[in-house]
Amino acid sequence: MASQRLKRGLRGAMAATAVAAAAVGALPVPAGAQPNTPANASEALKKYNELAEQATKLNEELLRAEEQRNANQAELDKANADLAQATQAGDQAKADEETFRVQVDKLTEASFEGARFNQLSALLVSDSQQDFLNRMSALGVLASDNNESLERLSGAVDAAEDARQKAADAQSRAQAATDEATKIADDIKKRNDELQGQITEVRTQLNRLTAQERNTLTNTGPKVTTNVPAGAAGVALQFALDQQGDMYLYGATGPDRWDCSGLTSKAYAAAGVSIPRTSGGQAGAGRAVSRGEVQAGDLIIYNGGNHVGMAVDNARVVHASTDGVPVKVVPLENPGSIYAMRRIAG
Numbered sequence: 001m002a003s004q005r006l007k008r009g010l011r012g013a014m015a016a017t018a019v020a021a022a023a024v025g026a027l028p029v030p031a032g033a034q035p036n037t038p039a040n041a042s043e044a045l046k047k048y049n050e051l052a053e054q055a056t057k058l059n060e061e062l063l064r065a066e067e068q069r070n071a072n073q074a075e076l077d078k079a080n081a082d083l084a085q086a087t088q089a090g091d092q093a094k095a096d097e098e099t100f101r102v103q104v105d106k107l108t109e110a111s112f113e114g115a116r117f118n119q120l121s122a123l124l125v126s127d128s129q130q131d132f133l134n135r136m137s138a139l140g141v142l143a144s145d146n147n148e149s150l151e152r153l154s155g156a157v158d159a160a161e162d163a164r165q166k167a168a169d170a171q172s173r174a175q176a177a178t179d180e181a182t183k184i185a186d187d188i189k190k191r192n193d194e195l196q197g198q199i200t201e202v203r204t205q206l207n208r209l210t211a212q213e214r215n216t217l218t219n220t221g222p223k224v225t226t227n228v229p230a231g232a233a234g235v236a237l238q239f240a241l242d243q244q245g246d247m248y249l250y251g252a253t254g255p256d257r258w259d260c261s262g263l264t265s266k267a268y269a270a271a272g273v274s275i276p277r278t279s280g281g282q283a284g285a286g287r288a289v290s291r292g293e294v295q296a297g298d299l300i301i302y303n304g305g306n307h308v309g310m311a312v313d314n315a316r317v318v319h320a321s322t323d324g325v326p327v328k329v330v331p332l333e334n335p336g337s338i339y340a341m342r343r344i345a346g
Contacts, residue, residue, distance in 0.1 A: 045213050048205045052322040055198040056306070059250040059259065062191040063278055069184045076177035083170035090163030199250060199323065206324045217325050220245045224329040226296070226312060232345035233297025235271035240264070240310045240318045243327045248320050253277075258320040258327060260308050264299055267310060273345055275299075279308040286344040294332070298343050302336035309335055 206214065223244045228234035240263055249257035253266050261279040268275050275285045283301040294300070298311040309319030317332045332338075 042210065042213065044205065044208045044210075048202065048209060049322075051198065051202045051205050053306070055195065055202050055250065056259070056322060058191060058195040058198050060278060060280070062188065062195055063251060065184060065188045065191055067277065069181065069188065072177055072181050072184055076174060076181060079170050079174035079177055083167060083174055086163050086167035086170055089159070090167055195250060202323050214324075220326045220328050224312065224316070224318070229296050229346070232268070232271035232273050233295075236264075236267040236273070236345070237297045237310060237312065237318075239267040239270040240327075241312070241329070243320075244318070244329065246320075246327045248323050248325050248327070250323065260320045263320045263327060264308050264310055268344055271345070275344060280305050282308050283340045283342065286342040289341045289343045291338070291341065293343075294341055295343075295346075297345060298341055300332060300335075300338060301340040301342070302338060304337075305339050307335055311341075 206217075209217070224241060226237075226241070228237045228241075243254075243256075243258060243263060246256045246258055248259060250259055251262070252258050253262035258266075261277060261282055264282060265275050265277050276282050279301060282299055283305050285299070289295075289298060292314075294311050294314050296311055296313055299308055300311055300317050301308050307319070307321075309317040311317050311332065312329055315332055316329050317335065318327065318329045319335055320327045321335065
């Protein structure tokens, strides 16, 4: 069962496409943006955006594989702990079984030697009424001891069998988790190699842009300050705003390099709120709000779930965009087509 769950998780890590808005948060999606490209953009800039989108897609797949590796390790640790506990319980049950079996054997041997009398034989051999009562009491004690030992032996045998079954199940789960760990490790290496190659292409393309195009991408502009609201949303927003000017880095979660979901997840962590690491996961966090309801601290997910930013207010968003571009505040619709809007706190 655990192996099936792990395999399903691994297949989920390899999924690269988003689903319709009705299934927001159901699938992992890339953690970067493909900004709305102006109609008069050069072919070099269009190619840059295309390559950047492909790179962030690979980055997301890598993040999902790493998440699955962590989940797999937790499953392996639990299976090993269950195995150790079941083994200990089995050893104790086996010792109890031996103890009670010895007691039963002694009582059985005593009955063959004549220690197990009936009421008539006790009456016939008794010297007095008191002697008869004493013999009857001894018979009662012997019978009680015999029944109790048999019950304990039966319980110990059942406990030993239960422990053996639990140990076998834990051993099977541990082996399945170990096998999956090997597959996931191979997948992580493959995806990381692909990502590094794609990043090289993105950076090569960035150097082909005109000076004006590069300046537009890399210029942070004046840092935005605002009166943030009280509570977790305000703390998260202030954290995100404080990172303006930090550069984008695939898979980064700070302290001075970020990908989009790395920035938003760490911002809310600073406010004491845990949200998923990936943009796809964040698209299902909190509760949905309408465009008109968007307020400071809300998460805005774009392009079918491919990117996430944090609303500064109802008109602007702070986000980590893509390679070569710093964290900055832009108009709320600028990063792309809005896919979902989520209220995490407040």
